[in-house]
Amino acid sequence: MRDLAFIGFLLALFGMGLRRPFLFVLAYVYIDIVSPQRLTYMLLNSLPISLIAGAAAFGGWLVFDDKKDCRVAPRQGLILLLILYCGITTRTADFPAEALDKWDWVWKALAFAAFLPLTLRTRLRIEALLLFMTLSAASIVIVGGIKTLFSGGGYGELNLMVANNSGLYEGSIISAVAICIIPIVLWLARYGTLFGTGHAVKAFAYALVFACLLIPVGTSARTGLMCIGLLAVLMLREVKRPMLYLGALALAGLVAVPFLPSAFSDRMATIKTYQADESASTRLAVWQWTWEYAKTHPFGGGFEAYRQNRIRYDTVAVKGSGASTTVERNLTVDKSRAYHSSYFEMLGEQGYPGLALWLLLSLSGLIRMEILRRRHREGDFAWGGALAGALQHAHLIYLLGGAFVGIAFQPFIYMLIGAQIGLDTYLTRRRREATWRPMFGKRLTPATA
């Protein structure tokens, strides 16, 4: 039954794409995030629907779309450079077969991020992209939110429809992404033109934000809690009455704590006693290993290079208090542990040049968004300024979450980067048009009000 519903949905979306080719781009975004082929048992999982949507999106743009307004931003060049570099390290990878597997999806995510801005020529397209990204993520977030409300969840226990922990369905990744989309959901509720900004839209948006906040609780992912903390700080920049906001935040925190499931509280308490915790100790040991590895392999070991690590570390637990305090040390030996950090993932797999490219891509995006945010605080493009702020906050939350989860190549984030570049080239072009018009005596849209 569910199979048929998914097929009907995709057919409808592709059918509409025949009238408006941009919808193929949205279809690709949807398939990449939700992976309907993984939620079904027959038909869809044997068809290369992602490939079909990708080819239709690119073909639709190539054949039918107006290229007049296309602008290429330097960051797209950076993405292409990163693809090229990763391609080279894949050829010389320590684990050629495994590296090729990862390369297979990484290059697509990067290439789509470089392509996406070319299609984002209008405000409505930027909005539609973000709407599809959030609604697609919402299909996982709402499931997780409701199940958390009913069952309380637990680390590795929350059932998010797909059991194999891949893509956005992995607990720590969906925690970071769920918090990261909150600024975008709030922007859509305030500036959206497709569904408007009425009470029903606002109610849905707030309910979705609530579900997003529940995800770190349900998955007991410590990364998510830190992301919520950062979001709370970042929101201070947006609110009109900071003191009222801080008061409401404190009150919400006090009210929420008694309702938090014990599985969550117990796990969050391990943030302080991280030394006794295997998961946290492994991370520190893997990071240490990666740091040393990069010294001898400055250009990285290619994708999946972590598979060669052999790590030994002590977990230290302090028990009792006062004179009866005992320190328990347990030697743990482990191998092939994943990086558990996007920064170290880049350093180990792509070396210093790869890490530098990746950081440059992020930092330049943050700076560009800050410029747009300040430039368009008011006036006709205030929506753009607000969106630049939302995208910047989403990016910052990702960069914090990425410190503890290996999501350096998570396709969702690259779509976000694509949206940033699209917004940037769009606003730059519109600003130029607005200042150019008065020469003909038809000043229609002043640059600033």
Added chain:
Amino acid sequence: MIDNFALGLTHGLMLLAAWLLLRRPDLDRETPPPGRDTRQEREPRA
């Protein structure tokens, strides 16, 4: 049950969004050249 509710809700909204997009000329073109027929309803200028 919960899975189908969440999937139904979000997919329904996406279909509605796609259908609304079909009716919006400003999806593909924001500023038509002067003299162009603009009978269809357009969004207020951004």
